[in-house]
Amino acid sequence: MEIFxxxxxxxxxxxxxxxxxxxxxxxxxxxxxxxxxQMERGNGLGAGYAAYGIYPEFADxxxxxxxxxxxxxxxxxxxxxxxxxxxxxxxxIPTRPVPGIVSPPRFYRYFVKPRYEGDIREICEGTPDEDxxxxxxxxxxxxxxxxxxxxxxxxxxxxxxxxxxPDQIAEFFRLEEYxxxxxxxxxxxxxxxxxxWGGAHPFTILDWSIVHNGEISSYGTNRxxxxxxxxxxxxxxxxxxxxxxxxxxxxxxxxxxxxxxxxLAPPFWQEIDRMEEPERSVCTAIRAVYGGAMLNGPFAILFxxxxxxxxxxxxxxxxxxxxxxxxxxxxxxxxxAAIRSICPDPDEVWCPKAGEPVIVELEPNVIPNQRSYxxxxxxxxxxxxxxxxxxxxxxxxx
Amino acid sequence: xxxxxxxxxxxxxxxRECTYGAHGWDEKRETLTEDHSKCVGCHRCEATCPTGAxxxxxxxxxxxxxxxxxxxxxxxxxxxADTGGVLLAATGCAVPFRNYWDHLVLDACQxxxxxxxxxxxPMELRxxxxxxxxxxxxxxxxxxxxxxxxxxxxIKLEVPIMFAAMSYGAISLHVHQGLARxxxxxxxxxxxxxxxxxxxxxEYGSNTIVQCASGRFGLHVDYLNAGVxxxxxxxxxxxxxxxxxxxxxxxxxxxxxxxxxxxxxxAISPAPHHDIYSIEDLRGLIYALKEATEYKKLVFVKIAxxxxxxxxxxxxxxxxxxxxxxxxxxGGTGAAPTMFRDYVGIPIELxxxxxxxxxxxxxxxxxxxLVVSGGxxxxxxxxxxxxxxxxxxxxxxxALIAVGCTMCGRCFTGKCPWGIATNNPELIKRLDPETxxxxxxxxxxxxxxxxxxxxGAMGLNSIESLRGNRDKLRAVGLNEVELRILGVKHAGx
Numbered sequence: 001m002e003i004f005x006x007x008x009x010x011x012x013x014x015x016x017x018x019x020x021x022x023x024x025x026x027x028x029x030x031x032x033x034x035x036x037x038q039m040e041r042g043n044g045l046g047a048g049y050a051a052y053g054i055y056p057e058f059a060d061x062x063x064x065x066x067x068x069x070x071x072x073x074x075x076x077x078x079x080x081x082x083x084x085x086x087x088x089x090x091x092x093i094p095t096r097p098v099p100g101i102v103s104p105p106r107f108y109r110y111f112v113k114p115r116y117e118g119d120i121r122e123i124c125e126g127t128p129d130e131d132x133x134x135x136x137x138x139x140x141x142x143x144x145x146x147x148x149x150x151x152x153x154x155x156x157x158x159x160x161x162x163x164x165x166p167d168q169i170a171e172f173f174r175l176e177e178y179x180x181x182x183x184x185x186x187x188x189x190x191x192x193x194x195x196x197w198g199g200a201h202p203f204t205i206l207d208w209s210i211v212h213n214g215e216i217s218s219y220g221t222n223r224x225x226x227x228x229x230x231x232x233x234x235x236x237x238x239x240x241x242x243x244x245x246x247x248x249x250x251x252x253x254x255x256x257x258x259x260x261x262x263x264l265a266p267p268f269w270q271e272i273d274r275m276e277e278p279e280r281s282v283c284t285a286i287r288a289v290y291g292g293a294m295l296n297g298p299f300a301i302l303f304x305x306x307x308x309x310x311x312x313x314x315x316x317x318x319x320x321x322x323x324x325x326x327x328x329x330x331x332x333x334x335x336x337a338a339i340r341s342i343c344p345d346p347d348e349v350w351c352p353k354a355g356e357p358v359i360v361e362l363e364p365n366v367i368p369n370q371r372s373y374x375x376x377x378x379x380x381x382x383x384x385x386x387x388x389x390x391x392x393x394x395x396x397x398x
Numbered sequence: 399x400x401x402x403x404x405x406x407x408x409x410x411x412x413x414r415e416c417t418y419g420a421h422g423w424d425e426k427r428e429t430l431t432e433d434h435s436k437c438v439g440c441h442r443c444e445a446t447c448p449t450g451a452x453x454x455x456x457x458x459x460x461x462x463x464x465x466x467x468x469x470x471x472x473x474x475x476x477x478x479a480d481t482g483g484v485l486l487a488a489t490g491c492a493v494p495f496r497n498y499w500d501h502l503v504l505d506a507c508q509x510x511x512x513x514x515x516x517x518x519x520p521m522e523l524r525x526x527x528x529x530x531x532x533x534x535x536x537x538x539x540x541x542x543x544x545x546x547x548x549x550x551x552x553i554k555l556e557v558p559i560m561f562a563a564m565s566y567g568a569i570s571l572h573v574h575q576g577l578a579r580x581x582x583x584x585x586x587x588x589x590x591x592x593x594x595x596x597x598x599x600x601e602y603g604s605n606t607i608v609q610c611a612s613g614r615f616g617l618h619v620d621y622l623n624a625g626v627x628x629x630x631x632x633x634x635x636x637x638x639x640x641x642x643x644x645x646x647x648x649x650x651x652x653x654x655x656x657x658x659x660x661x662x663x664x665a666i667s668p669a670p671h672h673d674i675y676s677i678e679d680l681r682g683l684i685y686a687l688k689e690a691t692e693y694k695k696l697v698f699v700k701i702a703x704x705x706x707x708x709x710x711x712x713x714x715x716x717x718x719x720x721x722x723x724x725x726x727x728x729g730g731t732g733a734a735p736t737m738f739r740d741y742v743g744i745p746i747e748l749x750x751x752x753x754x755x756x757x758x759x760x761x762x763x764x765x766x767x768l769v770v771s772g773g774x775x776x777x778x779x780x781x782x783x784x785x786x787x788x789x790x791x792x793x794x795x796x797a798l799i800a801v802g803c804t805m806c807g808r809c810f811t812g813k814c815p816w817g818i819a820t821n822n823p824e825l826i827k828r829l830d831p832e833t834x835x836x837x838x839x840x841x842x843x844x845x846x847x848x849x850x851x852x853x854g855a856m857g858l859n860s861i862e863s864l865r866g867n868r869d870k871l872r873a874v875g876l877n878e879v880e881l882r883i884l885g886v887k888h889a890g891x
């Protein structure tokens with residue numbers, strides 16, 4: 001009797017991400033190949049991609065990717081957009097029929113800017129910030145319109161996702177026709193939450209996009225914490241909270257990105273107790289104040305924004321995450337094989353420690369509307385671009 | 399009372415142990431006697447009988463069965479017909495209202511979200527009480543982050559379980575000494591209640607909450623500064639809307655010194671604070687206490703769980719309280735009118751869920767911590783309370799049961815045969831502080847382990863990820879209104 005011994009860890013969901021620090025564009029085929037190398041990690045119930053730098057001709061406009069079940073739902077979205085936004089351009093997102101992808105929803109994209117005058121002036125009060133305005137608009141549409149969701153709302157970026165294997169979704173959205181300076185990709189193996197088009201990764205808000213492998217046990221706490229700040233979870237899956245937490249902590253609360261990562265995956269109290277001041281006070285404050293934002297349970301996440309790519313594990317590392325570097329390219333994925341499939345001879349490969357973020361930002365001023373959150377100063381570019389884990393530097397010295 | 403004469407050696411210990419005079423000695427017949435009507439069911443004689451000759455059993459009812467006129471009501475009518483007085487009772491609500499803890503079950507992890515083993519992995523129960531800002535602001539200096547503003551004061555709890563207010567006078571000094579020492583070793587707090595702080599307990603100040611109740615007994619600036627927090631007691635779950643009364647016979651020398659009242663005088667706490675008739679007045683007192691303690695102490699405000707608790711709690715937070723304490727219908731008491739104990743107030747589960755939700759809707763949940771009490775019986779109740787939204791819980795009755803209380807419900811007599819709710823010098827000796835400390839410490843230590851196990855089963859390794867995490871709760875057998883108030887789904891959903 002033959003005994004089946006799996007030669008691959010089947011732990012569900014595959015991630016892959018790549019960034020070029022000089023802002024060079026990377027073809028879609030690259031990320032497709034990397035995520036398809038991890039086909040075993042999904043089950044055909046969801047895959048998706050996020051691409052940055054794909055709409056340079058409308059780089060100053062928010063690009064809303066709308067997924068709609070019906071013409072009627074789409075019309076309702078358009079009516080709201082007509083009242084709330086200046087519309088520069090709209091078009092159907094190019095797709096092609098793919099065997100195995102049955103009854104996909106409609107996909108449109110709208111390049112918009114917020115409208116601040118006229119009969120919508122009152123809703124702007126208290127939210128003078130354009131980003132806040134767009135967050136509120138996305139929340140309103142996702143909550144109020146039945147059968148339509150904004151799945152992507154950033155500038156010069158877009159998310160493409162659906163129910164299918166990664167190769168099917170890539171073919172469906174014709175992703176080989178796009179080039180981006182940051183790509184992330186996801187292959188889904190849903191368990192607790194339904195496999196549906198809105199539930200596929202990435203999850204996005206503004207230009208934050210997140211792909212995730214794991215389960216957020218603290219979802220209930222995180223969701224209720226976010227509700228206090230006006231975020232509403234509508235997409236029936238735990239990963240959604242991470243996108244909103246990033247927006248809240250990093251953009252709205254202007255936390256440096258490494259402290260935001262610390263809030264999501266904080267050190268244990270016993271580690272904090274051993275720290276010297278002022279680190280101990282900062283860590284204690286982060287844990288006490290952001291207890292509701294802490295992500296518990298197993299996770300490996302990649303999140304990207306207009307300026308950087310970050311990988312983060314949970315604080316006991318219950319999911320795999322591998323990072324690699326080759327010149328100006330940085331790669332992060334669930335498996336080293338996924339990196340080597342597109343970068344056979346990386347300069348360095350390492351496994352980030354539990355709770356230790358890998359933050360890679362673009363070099364200054366290489367793209368329009370570039371953001372840097374490394375030191376908590378959004379929209380300003382600071383000197384250090386890449387923060388490697390200390391342990392890796394130590395190993396190099398050895 | 400049943401006595402096995404084959405075992406009884408007529409040592410008369412039962413006579414000495416029974417403080418209610420239920421055991422007697424017949425000189426003529428040279429035998430022991432029993433007066434069943436005096437037995438309160440404290441089980442002291444049964445537990446201390448050296449030969450195990452005594453068995454205390456519920457007296458079989460002598461009344462005809464009737465679903466409305468149960469013996470309890472009939473006996474109460476007889477009592478009041480005899481005395482014309484108010485029915486008095488102790489301990490928590492005795493009416494079998496639906497206990498919501500028993501209708502809530504917890505989630506557990508399986509495959510994709512693996513449970514965490516607390517024996518192998520860190521499991522964190524630490525909780526910081528006190529108001530938290532919306533966000534943390536930092537500045538970068540010398541390549542290190544520093545806090546832009548000093549935060550706190552906060553109180554660090556190593557377990558989210560504190561000991562509820564029980565005054566010196568209502569319980570003995572030995573119990574207080576046990577509670578204080580246990581609180582210190584467990585990294586948590588005990589509460590003085592409204593009885594002042596005995597001189598011997600000042601050394602436990604960093605684990606002490608001092609209470610400011612309407613009677614203001616024993617309240618002076620050194621007392622206020624002795625602990626880490628001051629609790630303004632507005633209401634008590636066991637008797638919402640009424641004050642307290644320590645009978646003069648319980649006011650001994652030591653209690654007189656601690657409470658700053660004459661020996662033998664009744665210590666009556668008024669129903670209201672006579673300087674608080676509005677939320678502005680409460681705000682005035684909160685800030686008066688903060689001024690007196692140079693803003694170094696947290697101010698708790700404790701209210702009984704009542705119908706409009708969410709609105710009251712919102713006002714309390716906006717009035718500047720650092721911690722809101724909600725005490726539910728099943729809270730303990732040394733003495734309360736029976737009608738109050740049993741029929742005034744609402745279960746803490748409902749009040750907690752409603753208050754947490756309201757504070758979140760108003761965006762002020764982080765401005766104060768939420769502590770609940772009144773009906774917490776086991777570690778699972780603690781876990782459920784935190785999942786409903788509490789930061790921590792107070793336990794009172796479980797701590798007393800740990801040191802021997804059998805819930806006989808006669809605390810107000812001052813004759814507690816277990817040496818707990820008494821100031822009789824002879825009875826106090828029955829419970830030494832060392833034993834009290836050990837039992838209380840063991841109880842909370844055990845509960846803490848169980849909480850860690852439950853957290854691990856839910857895939858959480860830190861208590862803050864449980865707080866308000868109602869997704870981890872499911873209800874069994876509750877109706878839609880109850881589900882809506884509790885904010886939980888029914889099991890199977």
